[in-house]
Amino acid sequence: MAHSHETVLISGASSGIGEALAWLFAEQGHDLVLVARSEDKLADLAHALAEDHGVEAQCYPADLSKPGAARRLFNAVNGDGQQVDILVNNAGVLEHGAFIDMDATQHQRMIQLNVAGLTDLLSHFLPPMAERGYGRVCNVASIAGFMPVASLATYAATKAYVLSLSEALAEEMRPHGVSVTALCPGVTATNMVAQVQEDNDTFAKMPGMLISDVDDVAREAFKACMKGTPIVVPGNLNLATTLAARSTPKWLVRRLSGLLGRSSL
Numbered sequence: 001m002a003h004s005h006e007t008v009l010i011s012g013a014s015s016g017i018g019e020a021l022a023w024l025f026a027e028q029g030h031d032l033v034l035v036a037r038s039e040d041k042l043a044d045l046a047h048a049l050a051e052d053h054g055v056e057a058q059c060y061p062a063d064l065s066k067p068g069a070a071r072r073l074f075n076a077v078n079g080d081g082q083q084v085d086i087l088v089n090n091a092g093v094l095e096h097g098a099f100i101d102m103d104a105t106q107h108q109r110m111i112q113l114n115v116a117g118l119t120d121l122l123s124h125f126l127p128p129m130a131e132r133g134y135g136r137v138c139n140v141a142s143i144a145g146f147m148p149v150a151s152l153a154t155y156a157a158t159k160a161y162v163l164s165l166s167e168a169l170a171e172e173m174r175p176h177g178v179s180v181t182a183l184c185p186g187v188t189a190t191n192m193v194a195q196v197q198e199d200n201d202t203f204a205k206m207p208g209m210l211i212s213d214v215d216d217v218a219r220e221a222f223k224a225c226m227k228g229t230p231i232v233v234p235g236n237l238n239l240a241t242t243l244a245a246r247s248t249p250k251w252l253v254r255r256l257s258g259l260l261g262r263s264s265l
């Protein structure tokens with residue numbers, strides 16, 4: 001595979017959608033900057049990507065939910081002479097349950113990573129892209145970003161933020177030659193979902209046809225990011241859900257989502 005000379009930073013690259021995207025970008029000859037907390041997993045992945053695809057893959061272990069983590073990462077990456085052409089803002093956490101049954105720290109953890117950490121990475125990596133007149137960003141939202149979801153109230157709210165921010169930035173950054181894509185997957189077979197399924201019967205009994213394959217999601221994300229598509233919803237059923245959510249009166253979406261969400265508690 002020809003070397004693309006573009007470097008992609010992927011947050012949350014140690015598993016799931018982030019890892020699947022790392023393989024796709026490497027297959028296309030992109031160098032990689034891999035970020036997550038699990039240093040060992042990142043090192044194994046970097047080694048495998050370099051061996052199989054001849055790309056450079058550097059690891060930057062970081063907890064992106066901590067204040068200042070994005071700035072430290074940006075300084076470290078810059079200090080090593082790396083230029084990030086593509087940012088995949090994928091790291092995220094989900095907590096399922098009734099809002100009032102969750103500890104305050106569980107809500108804060110989601111907000112600190114899914115909202116604050118994601119925004120801080122954009123604050124640091126977007127300006128140099130705009131200066132160079134080229135860049136691509138893929139922010140990982142969710143179909144949960146299109147509607148309020150009882151039982152996933154805070155998580156869905158963080159993803160609504162990601163979707164709204166991405167749509168606005170897609171327009172703001174267009175004149176600077178930088179595309180911004182919001183990836184909105186439905187339920188996808190990753191550790192995140194396996195953990196919820198372990199603790200919750202409704203999720204455990206979810207029919208397989210409603211669960212997307214992680215490589216299919218990553219392929220659609222890769223295509224959309226490289227084309228600069230503003231919003232991508234992988235899978236026809238998920239796409240239909242988001243179209244329905246946007247065209248149905250808000251009160252009805254809220255009541256239906258409430259009914260489904262409460263039944264999963």
Ligand SMILES: NC(=O)c1ccc[n+]([C@@H]2O[C@H](COP(=O)([O-])OP(=O)(O)OC[C@H]3O[C@@H](n4cnc5c(N)ncnc54)[C@H](OP(=O)(O)O)[C@@H]3O)[C@@H](O)[C@H]2O)c1
Pocket residue numbers: 011012013014015016017018035036037038039041062063064065066090091092093094113140141142143184185186187188189190191192193
């Ligand atoms: N799976 C789904 O059904 C689904 C649906 C819609 C959207 N999404 C979104 O897709 C994204 C990826 O999730 P996934 O499904 O692939 O789940 P996953 O397999 O659990 O991956 C999450 C990734 O985020 C990293 N991460 C977690 N906390 C972190 C922190 N504090 N700092 C840095 N990295 C952190 C994890 O690595 P470490 O643990 O090593 O830090 C891991 O690499 C998330 O934003 C999620 O909300 C998932």
